[in-house]
Amino acid sequence: MTVIGLSNASVYPESTAHAFAWATQLGYDAVEVMVGVDSLSQQVAAVKQLSDHHEIPVCAVHSPCLLFTQRVWGTDPWGKLERSAEMAHAVGADVVVVHPPFRRQKDYARSFVEGIAALESSTGVAFAVENMYPWRASAKRGMEMYLPGWDPSAHDFANTTIDLSHAAIARSDVVEMAQRMGERLRHVHLTDGTGSAKDEHLVPGRGVMGADRFLQHLVATGFTGHVVLEINTRRCNTREEREADLREALEFARAHLSSDAVSRAGG
Secondary structure, three states, rough: EEEEEEHHHHHHOOOHHHHHHHHHHOOOEEEEOOOOHHHHHHHHHHHHHHHHHHHOOOOOOOOOOOOOHOOOOOOEEEEEHHHHHHHHHOOOOOEEEEEEEEOOOOHHHHHHOOOOOHHHHOOOEEEEOOOOOOOOOOOOOOEEOOOOOOOOHHOOOOEEEHHHHHHHHHHHOHHHHHHHHHHHHEEEOOOOOOOOOOOOOOOOOOOOOOHHHHHHHHHHHHOOOEEEEEEOOOOOOOHHHHHHHHHHHHHHHHHOOOHHHHHHHOO
């Protein structure tokens, strides 16, 4: 059975501690820890304690590679990945999620493909490179902001991540992307988007990405990785609203990852 996890990013601005509590309360299988500005997410001992206390595993660690986390765990990108692998080992996770380098990180980007392979060999952890998107200033024009590129299916990575919100910005068909990745697809950020230039991270089913069809494709092809809900609940005004979104996202994942859903769809 596919592990369905909750990213701590899904409860922001609440803390990583709240993410573990929400995941346990609602019946998620695991938690993905995005290392970010929340100090708890940066502390291996604290994450391990939260996992033990709530009796829920950590399935993945998301390395701090966003613009607003560029100084978390230092500024050396390889050092960040090494520390991410150390956290993964300590908390029992088998995947580190990483974004491709920004264009300005030329030295890092130059050896990124080979360096990721070397880290996987030395650490025993899967570094699942995530799809990003062209940065669009208008509906028709976009700029490539990542090297060696925003689409990891086009490069020789052993492990990859598909994020449906990022694919929405890039206007990519996620089933076709998964087909290109084949068995290299190790991890999924389940969310949604409308195709705008904004990284929306909607509850799956509220956008145009065909998240139901994508999950049915995963089942039909024997996907054995993690499916992690990474949604934006910042606009929720109350605890009840956030709970409703987190619950709806989990129920969507469970419904469409079932073999019955594939049968109904004719898969």
